[in-house]
Amino acid sequence: xxxDTLMANHVAAQEVLELQRAEFLRxxxxxxxxxxxxIDRLLAMVLDNLDDYVDALATDFGTRSRTGILFAxxxxxxxxxxxxxxxxxxxxxxxxxxxSARLYGIRAQVRPxxxxxxxxxxxxxxxxxxxxxxxAAAFAAGNRVMLKMSExxxxxxxxxxxxxxxxxxxxxxxxxxxGPDVAAxxxxxxxxxxxxxxxxxxxxLVQRAAAANLVPVTLELGGKNPVxxxxxxxxxxxxxxxxxxxxxxxxxxCVSPDCVYVPEDRIDAFADAVRAAFGALFPAVVGSEDYTAxxxxxxxxxxxxxxxxxxxxxxxxxxVVPPGEILPDPLSRKxxxxxxxxxxxEMPIAVEEIFGPVLVLRPYARVDDVVSRLHAVPTxxxxxxxxxxxxxxxxxxxxxxxxxxxxxxxxxxMFPEDAPFGGVGSSGMGAYRGKAGFDTFTHYRTVVGxxxxxxxxxxxxxxxxRPVRTVVDLALRVARGRxxxxxxxxxxxxxxxx
Numbered sequence: 098x099x100x101d102t103l104m105a106n107h108v109a110a111q112e113v114l115e116l117q118r119a120e121f122l123r124x125x126x127x128x129x130x131x132x133x134x135x136i137d138r139l140l141a142m143v144l145d146n147l148d149d150y151v152d153a154l155a156t157d158f159g160t161r162s163r164t165g166i167l168f169a170x171x172x173x174x175x176x177x178x179x180x181x182x183x184x185x186x187x188x189x190x191x192x193x194x195x196x197s198a199r200l201y202g203i204r205a206q207v208r209p210x211x212x213x214x215x216x217x218x219x220x221x222x223x224x225x226x227x228x229x230x231x232x233a234a235a236f237a238a239g240n241r242v243m244l245k246m247s248e249x250x251x252x253x254x255x256x257x258x259x260x261x262x263x264x265x266x267x268x269x270x271x272x273x274x275x276g277p278d279v280a281a282x283x284x285x286x287x288x289x290x291x292x293x294x295x296x297x298x299x300x301x302l303v304q305r306a307a308a309a310n311l312v313p314v315t316l317e318l319g320g321k322n323p324v325x326x327x328x329x330x331x332x333x334x335x336x337x338x339x340x341x342x343x344x345x346x347x348x349x350x351c352v353s354p355d356c357v358y359v360p361e362d363r364i365d366a367f368a369d370a371v372r373a374a375f376g377a378l379f380p381a382v383v384g385s386e387d388y389t390a391x392x393x394x395x396x397x398x399x400x401x402x403x404x405x406x407x408x409x410x411x412x413x414x415x416x417v418v419p420p421g422e423i424l425p426d427p428l429s430r431k432x433x434x435x436x437x438x439x440x441x442x443e444m445p446i447a448v449e450e451i452f453g454p455v456l457v458l459r460p461y462a463r464v465d466d467v468v469s470r471l472h473a474v475p476t477x478x479x480x481x482x483x484x485x486x487x488x489x490x491x492x493x494x495x496x497x498x499x500x501x502x503x504x505x506x507x508x509x510x511m512f513p514e515d516a517p518f519g520g521v522g523s524s525g526m527g528a529y530r531g532k533a534g535f536d537t538f539t540h541y542r543t544v545v546g547x548x549x550x551x552x553x554x555x556x557x558x559x560x561x562x563r564p565v566r567t568v569v570d571l572a573l574r575v576a577r578g579r580x581x582x583x584x585x586x587x588x589x590x591x592x593x594x595x
Contacts (some may be wrong), residue, residue: 110243110279113271114286117214117241120268126211126239129186135236135269136182142257142264143171143229149256150225157224157250159390159430161346169346174226177530178233180514185237188535194543203553205545211239212540213289218280218303220295221249221392222349222452225257227294227317232270234534235292241269245283248276249393281306288312290538294351296450297475297523315527315537318520319351319450320477325467325493326359326367327484335483335505336370339456341378342507344434347389348454349396352479352508355451358467361460368415368436368458375417375434383422383429390430391453397430400453403446404435412446413438448474464489468496476522479503479510500524 127135143150147167154166191206215235219228224247232242246254251274258272273283284291284306293303294317307314326335342354359367382388391397408414416433418424424433435455440447446457461467471480480499482490494502500520501510511518511530519528529537547553556565 110273110283110286113243113267113273114214114288116268117243117271121211121213121241129189132185132189132237132239133182135265136178136185136233138264139229139233139236139270140175140178142260143174143225146256146260147171150253153252153256154225154250157221157252158392160386161389162386165346165387165389170223170226173223174230174233177230177514180531181233181237181534184532184535188237188532189239202549203545203547205543208542208544209238209535210540210542212538213240214243215240215538216243216245216283216286216288216291218245218283218291218293218295219247220351221247222346222351224250224253228257231292231294231315231529231534234529235290235538238535238538240289240538243271243273243283243286243288245273245275245280248274248280285309290315292529292537293317300525315529316520316525317351317518317527317529318478318523318525319452320475320520320524321355321448321450322352322477322479322481322499323467323471324354324357324481324483325464326357326363327482327487327489328360328464329487330484332363332366333370336367337374338506339481339483340371340374340434343456344375344378344388344454345507347391347431349389349392349452350508352503352511353452354456354481354507355477356447356457356459358459358461361462364438364458364460368438371436371456371458372415372417375436376419379417379419379434381419381422382424382431382433383426388431391432392430394427394430396452397425397427397432400432400451400455401425403449403451403453404432404437404455407437407440407444407446410441410444412440412444464493468493471497476500476520476524478520478524479508481507498522 150170151163151166154170155161155163189209191208194205194207217228217231217235228244228246232244235242244257246257248254254272254274258274261270261272273279281302284303287310289312291303291307291312292315293300297318297320300316300318304314304316324339326332339354339357345353379385379388391400404414415436416424417435418433424431432454437446437455437457440457440459442448476498478500480497480502482493482502482504484490484505486504490504498521501518503509510516515531517528517533518530519525519533527537556568
């Protein structure tokens with residue numbers, strides 16, 4: 098992209114932002130009916146054009162099945178958006194603080210207030226769902242929305258850009274397309290909130306760009322999601338479920354199981370069961386419409402490079418290749434389901450998010466050893482546990498940081514439509530879905546007033562006479578005594594325990 102084109106895109110995006118902000122300030126916070134109508138139009142844009150979206154997404158990926166697209170991209174968003182739509186009016190209601198202020202003649206409300214204009218930068222792995230769901234939450238909160246869709250899935254982005262004007266004015270929803278330079282310019286715009294889904298590396302760049310304008314950000318990132326197969330887990334069941342979960346969208350999911358920790362005396366049996374599960378799931382790979390390809394040549398080469406680097410450094414690599422096929426295949430951009438063992442920490446596959454059909458298996462002697470290791474690596478988006486809901490599982494969830502926890506199934510933490518979803522640490526900040534999405538794009542503004550004939554806060558203003566000093570001294574003595582009694586009680590409890 099040349100400099101003139103880049104400047105034109107930047108000016109266009111800046112102009113759209115100014116238009117949306119002007120209309121937001123002119124119209125004020127929209128009613129519940131307007132918010133629901135915007136959500137309905139957002140859904141209609143997708144549902145009216147399902148065949149076109151399926152074609153665009155399948156073309157972008159090279160191979161991605163129609164059923165997989167409809168389930169993951171479309172069905173996955175409907176329950177969340179319908180839940181949001183049905184609760185908009187309730188979430189908009191002002192809240193009256195506790196009545197203590199009213200006893201003194203002070204009236205107070207906490208009013209949910211739209212932020213203004215929200216920017217949303219989407220990823221390529223679920224390029225439709227992961228812009229539509231946050232856009233619905235932003236509309237529910239009363240905002241205007243600008244979308245920057247991934248250039249890697251360019252057909253899906255262009256389709257959305259071409260459809261949007263039939264459902265929205267540019268002052269309500271605008272779609273910006275273009276490459277990394279356009280994305281960088283978009284991230285640097287002075288939005289009222291910026292929402293990003295993507296890699297941790299790019300998330301750092303987005304946050305840095307937004308910081309120049311003090312724009313608050315929500316970062317939905319990823320990471321190497323660990324899986325612990327419990328000592329008392331059913332190995333066959335766990336292996337089959339984990340193998341299937343890894344193959345969702347060809348492993349190109351931010352919540353994919355990545356590194357599997359297996360009891361050292363059961364790891365051979367687990368590897369055998371995973372191998373059998375992969376073979377049963379995909380008797381064909383290259384010609385299978387259900388086997389999702391790597392999204393582009395760069396990601397294909399990156400995944401293959403991680404595997405080959407691990408092999409060269411001494412890892413044990415086993416690729417489950419159907420009879421008669423040669424994999425990996427650069428033409429179809431398909432990599433065989435792969436098991437990697439004997440991984441060491443200096444291998445890139447041990448530290449990088451794989452984002453492909455590869456499972457790393459690592460043995461452990463005690464669950465405490467896994468916990469110690471997870472304390473030393475970046476915080477994942479999801480931690481998985483396969484086994485009973487017993488003492489070890491509960492200890493694991495208390496001691497391990499992660500965005501969410503899922504036991505015995507894939508991405509269960511995303512299923513409740515009213516539960517927040519988000520990362521922590523290097524897997525992200527902030528959350529959305531359900532009420533959390535509304536809250537993310539809302540400012541809770543406190544509005545307080547009084548008609549009393551005197552100034553309530555006069556005690557805080559000079560000059561300070563003896564009565565004021567006496568009140569302050571008395572209040573502090575009471576607070577100091579209360580704190581000392583609490584600490585003394587805590588010390589007595591500690592002594593009684595020991």
